[in-house]
Amino acid sequence: MNRLILSFLGSGYIRPAPGTWGSLAALPAAWVVYVAAGPFAILIGAAILYALGIYALNVELKDTDDHDPSWVVIDEVVGQWIALLPIAFGAYSAGVNPLLLWPGIIAAFAFFRLFDIWKPWIIGKVDARGDATGVMLDDVLAGVFSAMVVIALAALAHSGIIGEIPDQQ
Numbered sequence: 001m002n003r004l005i006l007s008f009l010g011s012g013y014i015r016p017a018p019g020t021w022g023s024l025a026a027l028p029a030a031w032v033v034y035v036a037a038g039p040f041a042i043l044i045g046a047a048i049l050y051a052l053g054i055y056a057l058n059v060e061l062k063d064t065d066d067h068d069p070s071w072v073v074i075d076e077v078v079g080q081w082i083a084l085l086p087i088a089f090g091a092y093s094a095g096v097n098p099l100l101l102w103p104g105i106i107a108a109f110a111f112f113r114l115f116d117i118w119k120p121w122i123i124g125k126v127d128a129r130g131d132a133t134g135v136m137l138d139d140v141l142a143g144v145f146s147a148m149v150v151i152a153l154a155a156l157a158h159s160g161i162i163g164e165i166p167d168q169q
Contacts, residue, residue, distance in 0.1 A: 002056040005074055012073035022073025023113060026080035027105070030088070034098060039088035046081040046143075049074055050136055057132035067130045075139035079116060082143025083108040086150045103157070104150055111149045115142035 004010070011025035012018045033041045053074040061067060087105055091098035098105070116139055119127055123145070127138035156162045 002060045003071075005052050005056045006060060006072045008073050008077050012071035018070050018073055019076050019116065020113060022076035023080045023109060023116075025073070026077040027084075027109065029077065030081050030084050031098075034088055039085065039092045042081050042088050043085060046078050049078050049081075050140065053078065053136045054132045057135055061132070067132075068127075068135045072135065075136045076112075076116065078136065079139030079141075079143035079146075080109065080112050082140060083112040083146035083150065086147050086154065090154065104154060107153055108146055108150050111146040112142055115145045120145075 007013055008022050008025055008029075011022050014021040030042055033045050056074070057072065061069075084105065087098055087101045087108060090104070091101055115123060119138065119142075123138050123141045126141060127134050129137075153162070
């Protein structure tokens with residue numbers, strides 16, 4: 001069960017780039033959660049997956065030197081869901097289908113992967129902890145940084161500086 005959680009239903013075993021596959025798997029999963037229960041459910045779901053990830057990592061990796069195996073992607077799912085929160089809440093508050101905000105979804109995905117791979121500033125410091133909290137928390141921070149970029153890009157788009165707002169029909 002721990003491996004099923006940590007690999008996010010097996011998506012962490014897809015090669016190459018399992019972290020990217022885990023992030024991609026997070027997108028339709030977030031959509032299902034949004035449709036079923038709204039944007040707050042994505043936030044709550046991310047918190048639950050974070051806690052499950054910490055627990056499962058502590059159990060699964062207690063007797064190994066590899067603190068962050070490549071097949072562990074639950075951290076990517078949590079971070080990706082955080083990166084998607086501005087789109088989910090924005091669409092919900094505007095009463096539009098979040099898929100109409102597809103440029104924001106692409107930006108959330110791309111910036112999350114960038115911050116997760118690059119690990120700038122505090123993200124890298126947290127990752128260097130070498131424990132379950134470091135594995136999970138660096139992706140939370142990458143998700144928060146990505147969400148901030150998504151918000152900034154949305155502000156620019158809504159101001160007319162970049163792009164156009166999709167038709168809300």
